[in-house]
Amino acid sequence: MEKSKIGRRFEGKVAIVTASTQGIGFSIAERLGLEGASLVISSRRQRNVDEAVKKLEAQGIDVLGLVCHVSNAQQRKDLIEQTVQKYGKIDVVVSNAAANPSVDAILDTEESTLDKLWEINVKTSILLLKDASPHLTKGSSIVFISSISAYQPPPAMAMYGVTKTALLGLTKALATEMAPHTRVNCVAPGTVPTRFASFITDNDTIRNSIMEKTPLKRLGTPEDMAAATAFLASDEASYITGETIVVAGGMTSRL
Numbered sequence: 001m002e003k004s005k006i007g008r009r010f011e012g013k014v015a016i017v018t019a020s021t022q023g024i025g026f027s028i029a030e031r032l033g034l035e036g037a038s039l040v041i042s043s044r045r046q047r048n049v050d051e052a053v054k055k056l057e058a059q060g061i062d063v064l065g066l067v068c069h070v071s072n073a074q075q076r077k078d079l080i081e082q083t084v085q086k087y088g089k090i091d092v093v094v095s096n097a098a099a100n101p102s103v104d105a106i107l108d109t110e111e112s113t114l115d116k117l118w119e120i121n122v123k124t125s126i127l128l129l130k131d132a133s134p135h136l137t138k139g140s141s142i143v144f145i146s147s148i149s150a151y152q153p154p155p156a157m158a159m160y161g162v163t164k165t166a167l168l169g170l171t172k173a174l175a176t177e178m179a180p181h182t183r184v185n186c187v188a189p190g191t192v193p194t195r196f197a198s199f200i201t202d203n204d205t206i207r208n209s210i211m212e213k214t215p216l217k218r219l220g221t222p223e224d225m226a227a228a229t230a231f232l233a234s235d236e237a238s239y240i241t242g243e244t245i246v247v248a249g250g251m252t253s254r255l
């Protein structure tokens with residue numbers, strides 16, 4: 001959608017997006033900010049945070065940028081505390097961070113790698129919400145970023161896919177646990193050419209074969225993911241909780 005046609009659904013709202021200095025997380029932050037949210041963005045590297053803040057401020061967005069490696073308990077706590085100090089409340093949390101450190105088959109994956117996948121892709125989302133929950137407003141909204149690979153984990157990213165399947169279950173479980181004040185939903189992106197996916201999308205043969213298998217015959221964009229996330233996070237989705245929207249151009253998504 002053209003930026004000039006974007007609405008203002010997040011006027012007066014405060015949104016935290018993790019892993020948000022580039023790629024899908026940045027686009028989600030940008031979309032929420034353009035729609036009026038006060039934003040808290042973060043990632044591991046100060047330089048990336050500073051650059052992203054500059055880009056968002058240049059569009060008139062009210063943004064606080066912090067360093068937060070999602071595995072660092074103190075940085076997670078600081079993220080929540082500084083958000084509340086500056087803005088007084090939290091309306092939206094988008095949990096977007098993930099790692100995909102291995103292409104090994106699941107039974108060949110080192111235990112330390114299994115731990116890292118579970119920790120970054122699932123556990124830290126839970127821990128962040130534990131810290132955030134006392135500050136979540138009535139009507140607040142959580143969105144997890146899963147993946148199309150949650151539905152049929154591909155061989156080269158099998159355990160990553162399994163952690164993304166776990167997010168579908170976490171969405172259902174927390175939707176019940178956090179109702180009625182907080183809604184919990186999830187977006188499952190198809191393939192999007194970001195740094196994270198570059199090992200797939202930079203390869204012409206693989207990229208073309210993914211596009212060929214996708215009914216809409218193209219890769220996804222970070223903006224496609226931002227649009228679905230913004231919908232779920234907004235009051236327009238106020239009767240939707242525990243659901244996952246697959247944004248994957250029609251790729252098969254049955255568990």
Ligand code: NAP
Pocket residue numbers: 018019020021022023024025042043044045046048049068069070071096097098099120145146147148149188189190191192193194195196197
């Ligand atoms: P990306 O373009 O590589 O961006 C990753 C962002 O996360 C960067 O801002 C990075 O900044 C930050 N980051 C990385 N590790 C972090 C950590 N441990 N703690 C905090 N921040 C961290 O990745 P992306 O493709 O947008 O992926 C975003 C999400 O979409 C992930 O959950 C991924 O699983 C999901 N997804 C992506 C695709 C795809 O095809 N791209 C498909 C399905 C699902 P720093 O380097 O400064 O930390």
